[in-house]
Structures are given as structure tokens and as C-alpha cells.
Amino acid sequence: MEGWEMAASLWREDSEIAQVNREPEGKWIKLGERLWSAVALAREVARETDGALDITVGPLVEIWGFGPEGRRERPSEQEVQRVLSHCGWRHLEFDDEGCLIRKLTARVELNVNGVVEGLALEELARGLRAKGYRDFLLEIGGELLAAGRSTTGKPWMVAVQVPGGDAKESFSMMPLSNLCLATSGTYRHRKVGEGKDFSHLIDPVTGRPVAHQLTSVSVMDGDCGRADGFATALLVMGPKKGRVVAERLGLRVIWIEAVK
Numbered sequence: 001m002e003g004w005e006m007a008a009s010l011w012r013e014d015s016e017i018a019q020v021n022r023e024p025e026g027k028w029i030k031l032g033e034r035l036w037s038a039v040a041l042a043r044e045v046a047r048e049t050d051g052a053l054d055i056t057v058g059p060l061v062e063i064w065g066f067g068p069e070g071r072r073e074r075p076s077e078q079e080v081q082r083v084l085s086h087c088g089w090r091h092l093e094f095d096d097e098g099c100l101i102r103k104l105t106a107r108v109e110l111n112v113n114g115v116v117e118g119l120a121l122e123e124l125a126r127g128l129r130a131k132g133y134r135d136f137l138l139e140i141g142g143e144l145l146a147a148g149r150s151t152t153g154k155p156w157m158v159a160v161q162v163p164g165g166d167a168k169e170s171f172s173m174m175p176l177s178n179l180c181l182a183t184s185g186t187y188r189h190r191k192v193g194e195g196k197d198f199s200h201l202i203d204p205v206t207g208r209p210v211a212h213q214l215t216s217v218s219v220m221d222g223d224c225g226r227a228d229g230f231a232t233a234l235l236v237m238g239p240k241k242g243r244v245v246a247e248r249l250g251l252r253v254i255w256i257e258a259v260k
Contacts, residue, residue, distance in 0.1 A: 004120045007034035008112050010058065010067065020101070021058075021109040028100045036099040037225075038112035038119055045115070045229035046089060049245055053233040054204035056087045058111030064209060066200040084207035118182055118228025121145040125224075137176075142183050145224045146176035160218050160254055171216075172254055180224035184231040185216040185256075201236055212238040216256035 009015045016035050023029055031039065045053045060083055061067050063075040075083075086107040093102040117140045124138055125145055135148030137156045146156040155175035160183060162171045174181075186199035199209045217235040221227035230251060234242035239257055246253045 001120065001124075004034060004116060004123075007032055008038060008116045010111060010113070017110050017112065023103065025103045025106040025108075028095065028098075028102050031099050031101055033099075034119070034123075035112070038115050039094075039101065039110070040096075041115045041119065041225050041229055042112055043089075043094070045226070045233050048249060049230070049233040049237060050241075051089060051204060052236040053114050053229055054087065054089060055110050055112050055114070056089065056091060056108050057202045057204050058109045059083045059107070060087060060202045060204075060207050061111065061200065064200070064202065080207045087204065087207070114232040115225055115229040117141045117143045118180065118224035118226070121180070121224040142185075143224060143228050144176065144181045146179055146181075149177060160216070160256075171256060176220075179220055179222060180227045181218055181220050182224060182227035182231040183216060183218040184228075184235045186210065186214075186235065201232070203236060210236055210238065213257045214239045214242070214255065215258050216254075217242070218254040220252040 005012060005015065007016045010017065012018060016032055020029055020031070020035075039055065042053055042055045058067065060080070063079060063083055086105055091104045091108040093104060094100070095102075121138050121140055121143055122145070125136075125147060128136055129147075133147075135150070137147070137150070137158075138145045144158055146158065150156045155177035157173060158176045158181055159173045160171045160181075184201070186201055201210045202208065203210050214235060217231050219227040219231040219234070221230070230246075230249075234246060234251075234253065237245065239255060243255070
């Protein structure tokens with residue numbers, strides 16, 4: 001966990017990603033194994049979701065008050081457009097063979113929070129298996145990895161929380177064995193401004209928090225990193241576009257929409 005913190009935490013000035021974000025444009029930067037794996041996975045998910053998972057939206061997250069700086073005034077449309085102009089995959093170049101990345105503008109910043117918890121779970125699971133463990137349930141930030149069976153001899157029973165409900169209030173319960181369940185939601189990290197509440201999830205097209213009725217997306221997959229990334233991307237896409245992508249990719253998804 002400390003290794004992932006040092007690779008990908010935006011709350012630590014000495015992390016690798018923080019140092020990358022301070023680098024000038026035009027310089028090829030060698031990424032460590034963990035950070036490169038997060039960037040590579042995010043690129044894969046972005047290609048499948050028309051860029052819905054965008055690792056450059058960090059500055060937009062910041063101006064909407066969800067970054068390390070915390071609360072701030074709601075940004076103006078002019079500020080949103082100014083920051084949006086420096087976001088997007090088009091501002092990055094990659095050398096896959098050398099695990100290198102190059103910023104085409106100095107203002108572009110990386111944020112791999114959409115996949116890092118799932119990847120950390122996968123590494124933890126590999127470590128446990130290497131030590132001979134076969135039956136365990138891991139959780140980081142709402143992402144679950146279930147291996148083998150519980151002490152009852154049956155698959156692990158897990159639940160998806162009712163958005164906005166009590167922590168113990170379940171929308172759906174299911175058995176999980178040798179699978180991952182990743183959930184992305186708009187109901188936990190929200191702010192209120194001008195009489196309206198808004199989510200921490202930013203649409204990379206508009207530069208604004210997502211505004212559709214989809215409040216929670218849970219993805220089941222054999223790989224927790226993929227489940228984590230697609231849960232975030234599908235929620236950003238919204239119910240209509242997201243379902244089309246999920247059907248095309250054969251993803252197992254639980255969708256929860258707010259009732260108007």
C-alpha cells in the first residue's frame with residue numbers, strides 16, 4: 001500500500017505522480033512499474049469508452065473543490081473552459097516499449113484515481129497467493145476482490161449499497177468467488193452550490209460534474225483493475241451510452257438510477 005501511495009497519491013508532494021505533474025513539457029519521463037501499469041490500463045479503458053476515463057481531468061476535479069486543496073467557490077464557465085483547454089489525452093504522448101510518457105503542454109496533470117484501487121487489490125492478492133493463501137476477501141475504497149470461499153465453505157456474500165442510504169442498507173446481495181466487484185457512485189462525494197448538488201466525477205467533454213440520473217455503477221470482472229476502470233468510465237458516460245458499451249464488451253454490470 002505504501003508503494004502505491006508513493007506511486008500515485010495526489011496528496012503527497014513526494015509521490016511519483018506529483019513529480020511527473022511538475023515536469024516541463026516536451027521531456028520524456030520514465031514511469032515506475034506501478035504508475036505505468038495504471039496509465040496503461042486507463043488508456044485501454046479510455047479506448048473502449050470513447051475517452052470517458054481521462055487521467056488528465058485532475059485540474060478540473062480541483063477547481064470543482066474535490067482535490068487536495070478542498071473546498072472553494074464554484075468555478076465560473078470561463079474558468080472551466082480555461083482549465084478544460086489543458087485537459088485531454090491529446091496532450092500526452094507515450095512510448096510503450098520504454099514505459100515513457102511526454103507532456104505536450106506543461107499544464108497537463110495526471111490523475112489515475114480511477115484505476116489505482118483495483119490495481120492495488122490485484123497486487124495484494126498476488127502477495128497473499130504467493131504466501132499460500134487461497135481464500136480471502138479484500139476491500140479498498142469500496143472495491144472488492146474475492147478469492148476462494150468464506151469460512152462457511154460457500155462463496156463470499158457481498159452487497160451493493162443503496163445510494164445515499166444507510167451503510168448497511170443493501171440494494172443487491174450476491175455471492176462472489178474468484179471475482180472482483182468495483183463500484184463507482186455519485187452519492188458519497190458531493191457538494192452543493194447555487195442550490196444544486198454536484199458529483200466529484202467530471203465529464204471530460206464538458207469539464208463539469210456528470211449531470212445524468214445514474215448514481216451507481218458496479219462492474220464484476222475477473223480483473224479488479226479493469227472492473228475499477230470500467231465502473232468509473234460507465235458512470236461518466238451515463239445510462240444510455242454506458243449500456244451500449246457494456247453490452248458490446250460483455251461486461252456484467254449493476255446499474256442504479258435516481259428516480260425523478
